[in-house]
Amino acid sequence: MRIVLTGGGTGGHLTPLVAVADKLKAKLGSEANILYIGSGAEMEKKIMSEEGIPTKFVISGKMRRYFSFQNFIDFFKVPIGFVQSLWILLRFMPDVIFSKGGYVAVPIVLAGWIYRIPIMIHESDSAPGIANQFLSKFANRIAVAYPSAEEYFPKEKTALVGNPIRFQVTQGDAKILRQEIGFTESRKTLLILGGSQGSRIINEAIVKILPQLLQHFQIIHQTGQEHYDNVLREAAFVGVKAGHNGYYAAPFMNANKLRDAFALSDLVISRAGATFITEIAANGKPAILIPISESANDHQRMNAYALAQIGAALVLEEANLGEHILLEKINHILNDNELQMNMVEKIKTFYHPTAADVIANGIIEIAEAN
Numbered sequence: 001m002r003i004v005l006t007g008g009g010t011g012g013h014l015t016p017l018v019a020v021a022d023k024l025k026a027k028l029g030s031e032a033n034i035l036y037i038g039s040g041a042e043m044e045k046k047i048m049s050e051e052g053i054p055t056k057f058v059i060s061g062k063m064r065r066y067f068s069f070q071n072f073i074d075f076f077k078v079p080i081g082f083v084q085s086l087w088i089l090l091r092f093m094p095d096v097i098f099s100k101g102g103y104v105a106v107p108i109v110l111a112g113w114i115y116r117i118p119i120m121i122h123e124s125d126s127a128p129g130i131a132n133q134f135l136s137k138f139a140n141r142i143a144v145a146y147p148s149a150e151e152y153f154p155k156e157k158t159a160l161v162g163n164p165i166r167f168q169v170t171q172g173d174a175k176i177l178r179q180e181i182g183f184t185e186s187r188k189t190l191l192i193l194g195g196s197q198g199s200r201i202i203n204e205a206i207v208k209i210l211p212q213l214l215q216h217f218q219i220i221h222q223t224g225q226e227h228y229d230n231v232l233r234e235a236a237f238v239g240v241k242a243g244h245n246g247y248y249a250a251p252f253m254n255a256n257k258l259r260d261a262f263a264l265s266d267l268v269i270s271r272a273g274a275t276f277i278t279e280i281a282a283n284g285k286p287a288i289l290i291p292i293s294e295s296a297n298d299h300q301r302m303n304a305y306a307l308a309q310i311g312a313a314l315v316l317e318e319a320n321l322g323e324h325i326l327l328e329k330i331n332h333i334l335n336d337n338e339l340q341m342n343m344v345e346k347i348k349t350f351y352h353p354t355a356a357d358v359i360a361n362g363i364i365e366i367a368e369a370n
Helices: 011-031 042-051 069-092 105-114 130-138 147-152 174-181 200-208 225-237 255-264 274-283 296-308 323-334 337-350 355-369
Strands: 002-006 033-038 055-057 096-099 119-123 141-144 158-160 188-193 217-222 247-250 267-270 287-289
Touching: 002 011, 002 069, 002 105, 011 033, 011 042, 011 274, 011 355, 033 042, 033 069, 042 055, 069 105, 096 105, 096 355, 105 119, 105 130, 119 130, 119 355, 141 147, 141 355, 147 158, 174 255, 188 255, 200 217, 200 225, 200 323, 217 255, 225 247, 255 274, 267 274, 267 323, 274 287, 274 296, 274 337, 287 296, 287 323, 296 337, 323 337
Parallel strands: 002 033, 002 096, 033 055, 096 119, 119 141, 141 158, 188 217, 188 267, 217 247, 267 287
Antiparallel strands: none
């Protein structure tokens, strides 16, 4: 069975695709012939190479909701990417296409529709982006992660399945990472996640209060590759050396280290991307969510407040990331065991452990029915 996977080149799109690919390989064995088509981003190359999934890349243009000169340039990229997609699909001729959305998926899904290839799309966020709303017209099946997203798509071909993540993310070993980075069992641990590429705003907010935090807690800080050196310099400026006294910083953590970090952590401070939220929910951790203020379709803020409304997480806007309020919220959660247990109970409802399995079955079904 020939299967094409596609979606935007961020960790939030790629890790669910890998989770679904794992299930497809388990179900189809050697019969699974999987190809990823993306934009050529470095993260795509890295993750797909590690997973042994062949890749092809097309030129893609981004659809922005605001005025930008880049919109004019990208307008001419779309037809080029469409022609490239037609050629790649003609040579590979898949039985089915599974799309996670994002602007890179548009020419691939359209080319697939021209060839009458069955298409399944998945929407991770509480409200869909422009690409998935457009591509839903060409999809045979649509899977969503939030009940609120169902209203944007045709009811007869839409199902609530959750957000697929790799099952290994829940199998972390706190002891392994604790020994590796020299943490103790006597202090609680914060896990800081700024998204797959890191967050300058979150990094700066955490570094400002590092000395106060480290008086009581230990910190695992994923900074993002481009921010790592600057975080180390700024931490040193406030008297904190990475790798010492309960502060561990890394530019990026692979799946194995991230799952151990989840297991070790008592509180997660994170962006509000759908994949990170699902991983937090799967591990049952209290969370402070800091949505990107200018995310596409405002999806991160909508994701975050969907949890906040039922008490599953606390939300802080970027504009409210003053050192005093952030420190106060961290202390408030970690010093209130009843609050922590309530947040854990509520956030677990956002985890659908069968999501990857259900999606893989759906992909196989529409391919076999064609």
